[in-house]
Amino acid sequence: MTLPTILIVDDEPQVIDLVCTVLTGDHDILFALDGQRALDLAIGESPDLILLDVTMPGRDGFEVCRALKQHPDTASIPVIFVTGRIDPEDETKGLEIGAVDYVSKPINPAILRARVRNHLELKQIRDHLARLASRDGLTGLYNRRHFDSALQQECDRVGRGFRPLSLLMIDVDHFKRYNDSMGHQAGDDCLRHVAAAIGQPLHRTTDLAARYGGEEFSVILPATGREDARRLAERIRQSVWAANLPHPESPFGRVSLSIGVATTPGDGRITPGALIAEADGHLYRAKEHGRNRTVA
Ligand code: GH3
Ligand code: MG
Ligand code: MG
Ligand code: MG
DSSP states (O other): OOOOEEEEEOSOHHHHHHHHHHHTTSSEEEEESSHHHHHHHHHHHOOSEEEEOSOOSSSOHHHHHHHHHHSTTTTTSOEEEEESOOSHHHHHHHHHTTOSEEEESSOOHHHHHHHHHHHHHHHHHHHHHHHHHHBOTTTOSBOHHHHHHHHHHHHHHHHTTOOOEEEEEEEETTHHHHHHHHOHHHHHHHHHHHHHHHHTTOOSTTOEEEEEETTEEEEEEETOOHHHHHHHHHHHHHHHHHHTOBOTTSTTSBOOEEEEEEEOOTTOOOOHHHHHHHHHHHHHHHHHTTSSOEEO
Protein backbone atom coordinates (compact mmCIF):
# COMPACT_ATOMS: atom_id res chain seq x y z
CA MET A 1 0.00 0.00 0.00
CA THR A 2 1.29 3.50 -0.78
CA LEU A 3 1.84 5.84 2.13
CA PRO A 4 -0.16 9.07 2.28
CA THR A 5 1.83 12.13 1.18
CA ILE A 6 1.91 15.20 3.41
CA LEU A 7 3.18 18.60 2.28
CA ILE A 8 4.63 20.67 5.13
CA VAL A 9 4.91 24.40 4.45
CA ASP A 10 6.82 26.66 6.84
CA ASP A 11 9.44 29.37 6.40
CA GLU A 12 11.34 28.02 9.43
CA PRO A 13 13.34 24.85 8.70
CA GLN A 14 13.34 23.90 12.41
CA VAL A 15 9.54 23.69 12.35
CA ILE A 16 9.65 21.45 9.29
CA ASP A 17 12.20 19.22 11.04
CA LEU A 18 10.03 19.01 14.12
CA VAL A 19 6.87 18.16 12.17
CA CYS A 20 8.81 15.53 10.22
CA THR A 21 9.92 13.91 13.47
CA VAL A 22 6.38 13.97 14.82
CA LEU A 23 4.87 12.38 11.70
CA THR A 24 7.67 10.26 10.45
CA GLY A 25 7.26 6.60 9.56
CA ASP A 26 3.68 6.48 8.35
CA HIS A 27 3.88 9.17 5.67
CA ASP A 28 5.77 10.39 2.65
CA ILE A 29 6.84 13.94 3.41
CA LEU A 30 7.27 16.86 1.02
CA PHE A 31 8.21 20.31 2.24
CA ALA A 32 8.29 23.91 1.06
CA LEU A 33 9.86 26.97 2.68
CA ASP A 34 7.66 29.50 0.91
CA GLY A 35 4.17 29.93 -0.49
CA GLN A 36 4.97 29.81 -4.19
CA ARG A 37 6.97 26.59 -3.86
CA ALA A 38 4.09 25.15 -1.84
CA LEU A 39 1.61 25.87 -4.67
CA ASP A 40 3.92 24.36 -7.29
CA LEU A 41 4.40 21.21 -5.22
CA ALA A 42 0.69 20.92 -4.43
CA ILE A 43 -0.21 21.07 -8.13
CA GLY A 44 2.61 18.79 -9.25
CA GLU A 45 2.49 16.15 -6.52
CA SER A 46 -1.17 16.11 -5.36
CA PRO A 47 -0.38 15.48 -1.68
CA ASP A 48 -3.11 13.98 0.53
CA LEU A 49 -2.81 16.70 3.17
CA ILE A 50 -1.12 20.10 3.54
CA LEU A 51 0.18 21.53 6.82
CA LEU A 52 0.42 25.26 6.26
CA ASP A 53 2.12 28.03 8.23
CA VAL A 54 0.40 31.42 8.17
CA THR A 55 3.18 33.97 8.66
CA MET A 56 5.70 33.67 5.86
CA PRO A 57 7.56 36.20 3.72
CA GLY A 58 6.05 36.58 0.23
CA ARG A 59 2.71 34.84 -0.12
CA ASP A 60 1.39 34.12 3.37
CA GLY A 61 -0.54 31.01 4.36
CA PHE A 62 -3.98 32.57 3.92
CA GLU A 63 -3.12 33.61 0.39
CA VAL A 64 -1.73 30.15 -0.41
CA CYS A 65 -4.85 28.47 0.98
CA ARG A 66 -7.11 30.68 -1.15
CA ALA A 67 -5.08 29.85 -4.25
CA LEU A 68 -5.22 26.12 -3.46
CA LYS A 69 -9.00 26.23 -3.05
CA GLN A 70 -9.42 28.06 -6.37
CA HIS A 71 -7.34 25.64 -8.43
CA PRO A 72 -9.33 22.61 -9.67
CA ASP A 73 -6.35 20.25 -9.15
CA THR A 74 -5.79 21.24 -5.53
CA ALA A 75 -9.23 22.37 -4.29
CA SER A 76 -10.01 19.05 -2.64
CA ILE A 77 -6.69 18.65 -0.78
CA PRO A 78 -7.34 19.23 2.94
CA VAL A 79 -5.34 22.06 4.51
CA ILE A 80 -4.49 22.32 8.23
CA PHE A 81 -3.03 25.60 9.40
CA VAL A 82 -0.18 25.15 11.87
CA THR A 83 0.58 28.58 13.23
CA GLY A 84 1.59 30.79 16.12
CA ARG A 85 -1.27 33.18 15.27
CA ILE A 86 -3.73 32.04 17.86
CA ASP A 87 -6.26 34.83 18.03
CA PRO A 88 -9.81 33.75 17.18
CA GLU A 89 -10.11 36.18 14.28
CA ASP A 90 -7.20 34.51 12.49
CA GLU A 91 -8.57 31.07 13.23
CA THR A 92 -12.00 32.05 11.92
CA LYS A 93 -10.44 33.47 8.77
CA GLY A 94 -8.40 30.32 8.19
CA LEU A 95 -11.42 28.06 8.51
CA GLU A 96 -13.58 30.37 6.38
CA ILE A 97 -11.18 30.31 3.45
CA GLY A 98 -11.36 26.54 3.38
CA ALA A 99 -8.92 24.96 5.87
CA VAL A 100 -10.25 21.85 7.59
CA ASP A 101 -8.45 22.55 10.86
CA TYR A 102 -6.30 25.05 12.73
CA VAL A 103 -3.50 23.91 15.04
CA SER A 104 -1.53 26.29 17.23
CA LYS A 105 2.21 26.50 17.80
CA PRO A 106 4.10 25.54 19.85
CA ILE A 107 3.28 22.16 18.38
CA ASN A 108 1.91 19.47 20.68
CA PRO A 109 3.09 16.27 18.98
CA ALA A 110 0.24 14.02 20.16
CA ILE A 111 -2.45 16.53 19.09
CA LEU A 112 -0.86 17.13 15.69
CA ARG A 113 -0.53 13.39 15.06
CA ALA A 114 -4.16 12.78 16.02
CA ARG A 115 -5.51 15.55 13.83
CA VAL A 116 -3.40 14.50 10.87
CA ARG A 117 -4.61 10.92 11.26
CA ASN A 118 -8.27 12.00 11.42
CA HIS A 119 -8.07 14.23 8.37
CA LEU A 120 -6.20 11.63 6.35
CA GLU A 121 -8.91 9.12 7.18
CA LEU A 122 -11.62 11.53 6.04
CA LYS A 123 -9.68 12.27 2.85
CA GLN A 124 -9.45 8.56 2.11
CA ILE A 125 -13.21 8.13 2.55
CA ARG A 126 -13.94 11.16 0.34
CA ASP A 127 -11.63 9.83 -2.39
CA HIS A 128 -13.30 6.44 -2.19
CA LEU A 129 -16.78 7.96 -2.50
CA ALA A 130 -15.70 10.16 -5.39
CA ARG A 131 -14.36 7.08 -7.15
CA LEU A 132 -17.58 5.13 -6.55
CA ALA A 133 -19.65 8.02 -7.85
CA SER A 134 -17.69 8.33 -11.09
CA ARG A 135 -16.95 4.70 -12.01
CA ASP A 136 -18.91 1.85 -13.53
CA GLY A 137 -19.05 -1.06 -11.09
CA LEU A 138 -18.75 -3.85 -13.67
CA THR A 139 -15.85 -2.60 -15.79
CA GLY A 140 -14.07 0.02 -13.66
CA LEU A 141 -14.30 2.51 -16.53
CA TYR A 142 -15.88 5.91 -15.93
CA ASN A 143 -19.66 5.85 -15.73
CA ARG A 144 -22.21 7.74 -17.78
CA ARG A 145 -22.57 10.55 -15.27
CA HIS A 146 -18.86 11.31 -15.30
CA PHE A 147 -18.70 10.92 -19.07
CA ASP A 148 -21.48 13.47 -19.58
CA SER A 149 -19.79 16.16 -17.51
CA ALA A 150 -16.34 15.43 -18.98
CA LEU A 151 -17.69 15.70 -22.53
CA GLN A 152 -19.42 18.99 -21.73
CA GLN A 153 -16.15 20.31 -20.33
CA GLU A 154 -14.18 19.24 -23.40
CA CYS A 155 -16.73 20.79 -25.76
CA ASP A 156 -16.51 24.08 -23.85
CA ARG A 157 -12.74 23.96 -24.19
CA VAL A 158 -12.98 23.39 -27.96
CA GLY A 159 -15.32 26.38 -28.14
CA ARG A 160 -12.57 28.52 -26.59
CA GLY A 161 -10.34 27.79 -29.56
CA PHE A 162 -8.25 24.81 -28.54
CA ARG A 163 -7.39 21.70 -30.57
CA PRO A 164 -9.86 19.29 -32.25
CA LEU A 165 -11.87 16.86 -30.18
CA SER A 166 -12.84 13.33 -31.20
CA LEU A 167 -15.28 10.84 -29.79
CA LEU A 168 -15.59 7.07 -30.28
CA MET A 169 -18.85 5.17 -29.86
CA ILE A 170 -18.12 1.47 -29.48
CA ASP A 171 -20.75 -1.28 -29.57
CA VAL A 172 -20.34 -5.03 -29.11
CA ASP A 173 -21.76 -6.88 -32.13
CA HIS A 174 -24.61 -9.33 -31.61
CA PHE A 175 -24.28 -9.12 -27.88
CA LYS A 176 -27.87 -10.11 -27.17
CA ARG A 177 -27.15 -13.43 -28.89
CA TYR A 178 -23.91 -13.74 -26.90
CA ASN A 179 -25.84 -13.46 -23.64
CA ASP A 180 -28.53 -15.84 -24.87
CA SER A 181 -26.04 -18.51 -25.87
CA MET A 182 -23.25 -18.08 -23.30
CA GLY A 183 -25.18 -16.78 -20.29
CA HIS A 184 -25.09 -13.44 -18.50
CA GLN A 185 -21.98 -14.24 -16.42
CA ALA A 186 -19.98 -14.86 -19.56
CA GLY A 187 -21.58 -11.69 -20.98
CA ASP A 188 -20.29 -9.72 -18.01
CA ASP A 189 -16.80 -11.22 -18.41
CA CYS A 190 -16.88 -10.26 -22.06
CA LEU A 191 -17.77 -6.65 -21.20
CA ARG A 192 -14.86 -6.54 -18.73
CA HIS A 193 -12.56 -7.86 -21.42
CA VAL A 194 -13.75 -5.28 -23.94
CA ALA A 195 -13.33 -2.51 -21.34
CA ALA A 196 -9.72 -3.56 -20.74
CA ALA A 197 -9.04 -3.65 -24.49
CA ILE A 198 -10.45 -0.12 -24.82
CA GLY A 199 -8.26 1.24 -22.04
CA GLN A 200 -5.05 -0.32 -23.33
CA PRO A 201 -4.09 1.88 -26.31
CA LEU A 202 -5.07 5.11 -24.51
CA HIS A 203 -1.86 6.71 -23.27
CA ARG A 204 -2.70 10.37 -22.76
CA THR A 205 -3.96 11.30 -19.32
CA THR A 206 -6.63 13.45 -21.01
CA ASP A 207 -8.18 10.48 -22.90
CA LEU A 208 -11.27 9.23 -21.11
CA ALA A 209 -12.96 5.85 -21.56
CA ALA A 210 -16.46 5.28 -20.22
CA ARG A 211 -19.23 2.73 -20.24
CA TYR A 212 -21.94 4.64 -22.05
CA GLY A 213 -24.62 2.09 -21.19
CA GLY A 214 -25.25 -1.66 -21.61
CA GLU A 215 -22.76 -3.02 -24.14
CA GLU A 216 -21.84 0.42 -25.45
CA PHE A 217 -18.67 2.26 -24.61
CA SER A 218 -17.41 5.72 -25.41
CA VAL A 219 -13.98 7.32 -25.53
CA ILE A 220 -13.32 11.07 -25.39
CA LEU A 221 -10.13 12.02 -27.23
CA PRO A 222 -9.12 15.65 -26.67
CA ALA A 223 -6.61 17.23 -29.06
CA THR A 224 -7.12 14.35 -31.50
CA GLY A 225 -8.11 14.71 -35.16
CA ARG A 226 -10.21 12.29 -37.18
CA GLU A 227 -7.36 10.22 -38.62
CA ASP A 228 -5.68 9.63 -35.26
CA ALA A 229 -9.05 8.81 -33.72
CA ARG A 230 -9.77 6.31 -36.48
CA ARG A 231 -6.38 4.67 -35.91
CA LEU A 232 -7.07 4.33 -32.19
CA ALA A 233 -10.52 2.91 -32.89
CA GLU A 234 -8.98 0.34 -35.21
CA ARG A 235 -6.44 -0.69 -32.58
CA ILE A 236 -9.24 -1.24 -30.09
CA ARG A 237 -11.35 -3.16 -32.59
CA GLN A 238 -8.43 -5.34 -33.66
CA SER A 239 -7.30 -6.11 -30.14
CA VAL A 240 -10.76 -7.49 -29.26
CA TRP A 241 -10.77 -9.40 -32.55
CA ALA A 242 -7.31 -10.84 -31.82
CA ALA A 243 -8.42 -11.97 -28.35
CA ASN A 244 -10.62 -14.45 -30.24
CA LEU A 245 -13.40 -14.72 -27.65
CA PRO A 246 -15.72 -17.47 -28.97
CA HIS A 247 -19.19 -16.26 -30.03
CA PRO A 248 -20.97 -19.25 -31.59
CA GLU A 249 -24.03 -17.18 -32.58
CA SER A 250 -22.09 -14.53 -34.48
CA PRO A 251 -21.35 -14.90 -38.21
CA PHE A 252 -17.71 -14.16 -37.29
CA GLY A 253 -17.55 -16.94 -34.67
CA ARG A 254 -15.91 -14.57 -32.23
CA VAL A 255 -16.66 -11.35 -30.32
CA SER A 256 -16.30 -8.24 -32.47
CA LEU A 257 -16.87 -4.50 -32.21
CA SER A 258 -18.41 -1.81 -34.37
CA ILE A 259 -17.11 1.71 -33.85
CA GLY A 260 -18.32 5.16 -34.93
CA VAL A 261 -15.91 8.12 -34.85
CA ALA A 262 -16.89 11.79 -34.58
CA THR A 263 -14.60 14.82 -34.76
CA THR A 264 -15.26 18.52 -34.26
CA PRO A 265 -15.36 20.59 -37.44
CA GLY A 266 -12.39 22.88 -38.13
CA ASP A 267 -14.06 26.01 -36.76
CA GLY A 268 -14.45 24.51 -33.28
CA ARG A 269 -17.91 25.00 -31.77
CA ILE A 270 -19.67 21.76 -31.00
CA THR A 271 -22.17 20.51 -28.44
CA PRO A 272 -21.97 17.12 -26.73
CA GLY A 273 -25.27 16.21 -28.38
CA ALA A 274 -23.99 16.96 -31.88
CA LEU A 275 -20.77 15.01 -31.33
CA ILE A 276 -22.63 11.99 -29.95
CA ALA A 277 -25.12 12.14 -32.82
CA GLU A 278 -22.29 12.07 -35.38
CA ALA A 279 -20.57 9.14 -33.66
CA ASP A 280 -23.91 7.32 -33.40
CA GLY A 281 -24.61 7.90 -37.10
CA HIS A 282 -21.24 6.42 -38.02
CA LEU A 283 -21.77 3.50 -35.64
CA TYR A 284 -25.11 2.83 -37.30
CA ARG A 285 -23.40 2.76 -40.69
CA ALA A 286 -20.76 0.36 -39.36
CA LYS A 287 -23.58 -1.96 -38.29
CA GLU A 288 -25.39 -1.57 -41.60
CA HIS A 289 -22.27 -2.36 -43.60
CA GLY A 290 -21.75 -5.69 -41.89
CA ARG A 291 -20.41 -4.90 -38.36
CA ASN A 292 -16.85 -5.58 -37.14
CA ARG A 293 -15.63 -2.27 -38.59
CA THR A 294 -14.88 1.38 -37.88
CA VAL A 295 -16.61 4.25 -39.67
CA ALA A 296 -15.11 7.72 -39.35
P1 GH3 B 1 -25.89 -5.23 -32.52
O1 GH3 B 1 -24.86 -6.07 -33.20
O2 GH3 B 1 -26.82 -4.59 -33.52
O3 GH3 B 1 -25.31 -4.24 -31.61
O4 GH3 B 1 -26.80 -6.23 -31.68
P2 GH3 B 1 -26.81 -6.44 -30.13
O5 GH3 B 1 -27.46 -7.74 -29.83
O6 GH3 B 1 -25.43 -6.28 -29.58
O7 GH3 B 1 -27.66 -5.21 -29.62
P3 GH3 B 1 -28.88 -5.10 -28.64
O8 GH3 B 1 -28.96 -3.66 -28.27
O9 GH3 B 1 -30.10 -5.75 -29.26
O10 GH3 B 1 -28.50 -5.97 -27.37
C1 GH3 B 1 -27.65 -5.52 -26.37
C2 GH3 B 1 -27.59 -6.57 -25.30
O11 GH3 B 1 -26.65 -6.21 -24.27
C3 GH3 B 1 -28.90 -6.80 -24.62
C4 GH3 B 1 -28.57 -6.76 -23.14
O12 GH3 B 1 -29.13 -7.85 -22.46
C5 GH3 B 1 -27.07 -6.84 -23.09
N1 GH3 B 1 -26.49 -6.16 -21.93
C6 GH3 B 1 -26.59 -4.86 -21.61
N2 GH3 B 1 -25.94 -4.61 -20.44
C7 GH3 B 1 -25.41 -5.80 -20.02
C8 GH3 B 1 -24.64 -6.18 -18.87
O13 GH3 B 1 -24.29 -5.39 -17.99
N3 GH3 B 1 -24.28 -7.50 -18.78
C9 GH3 B 1 -24.64 -8.40 -19.74
N4 GH3 B 1 -24.25 -9.66 -19.58
N5 GH3 B 1 -25.38 -8.05 -20.80
C10 GH3 B 1 -25.76 -6.77 -20.96
MG1 MG C 1 6.28 31.37 9.67
MG1 MG D 1 -26.05 -1.49 -28.46
MG1 MG E 1 -24.49 -4.40 -29.74
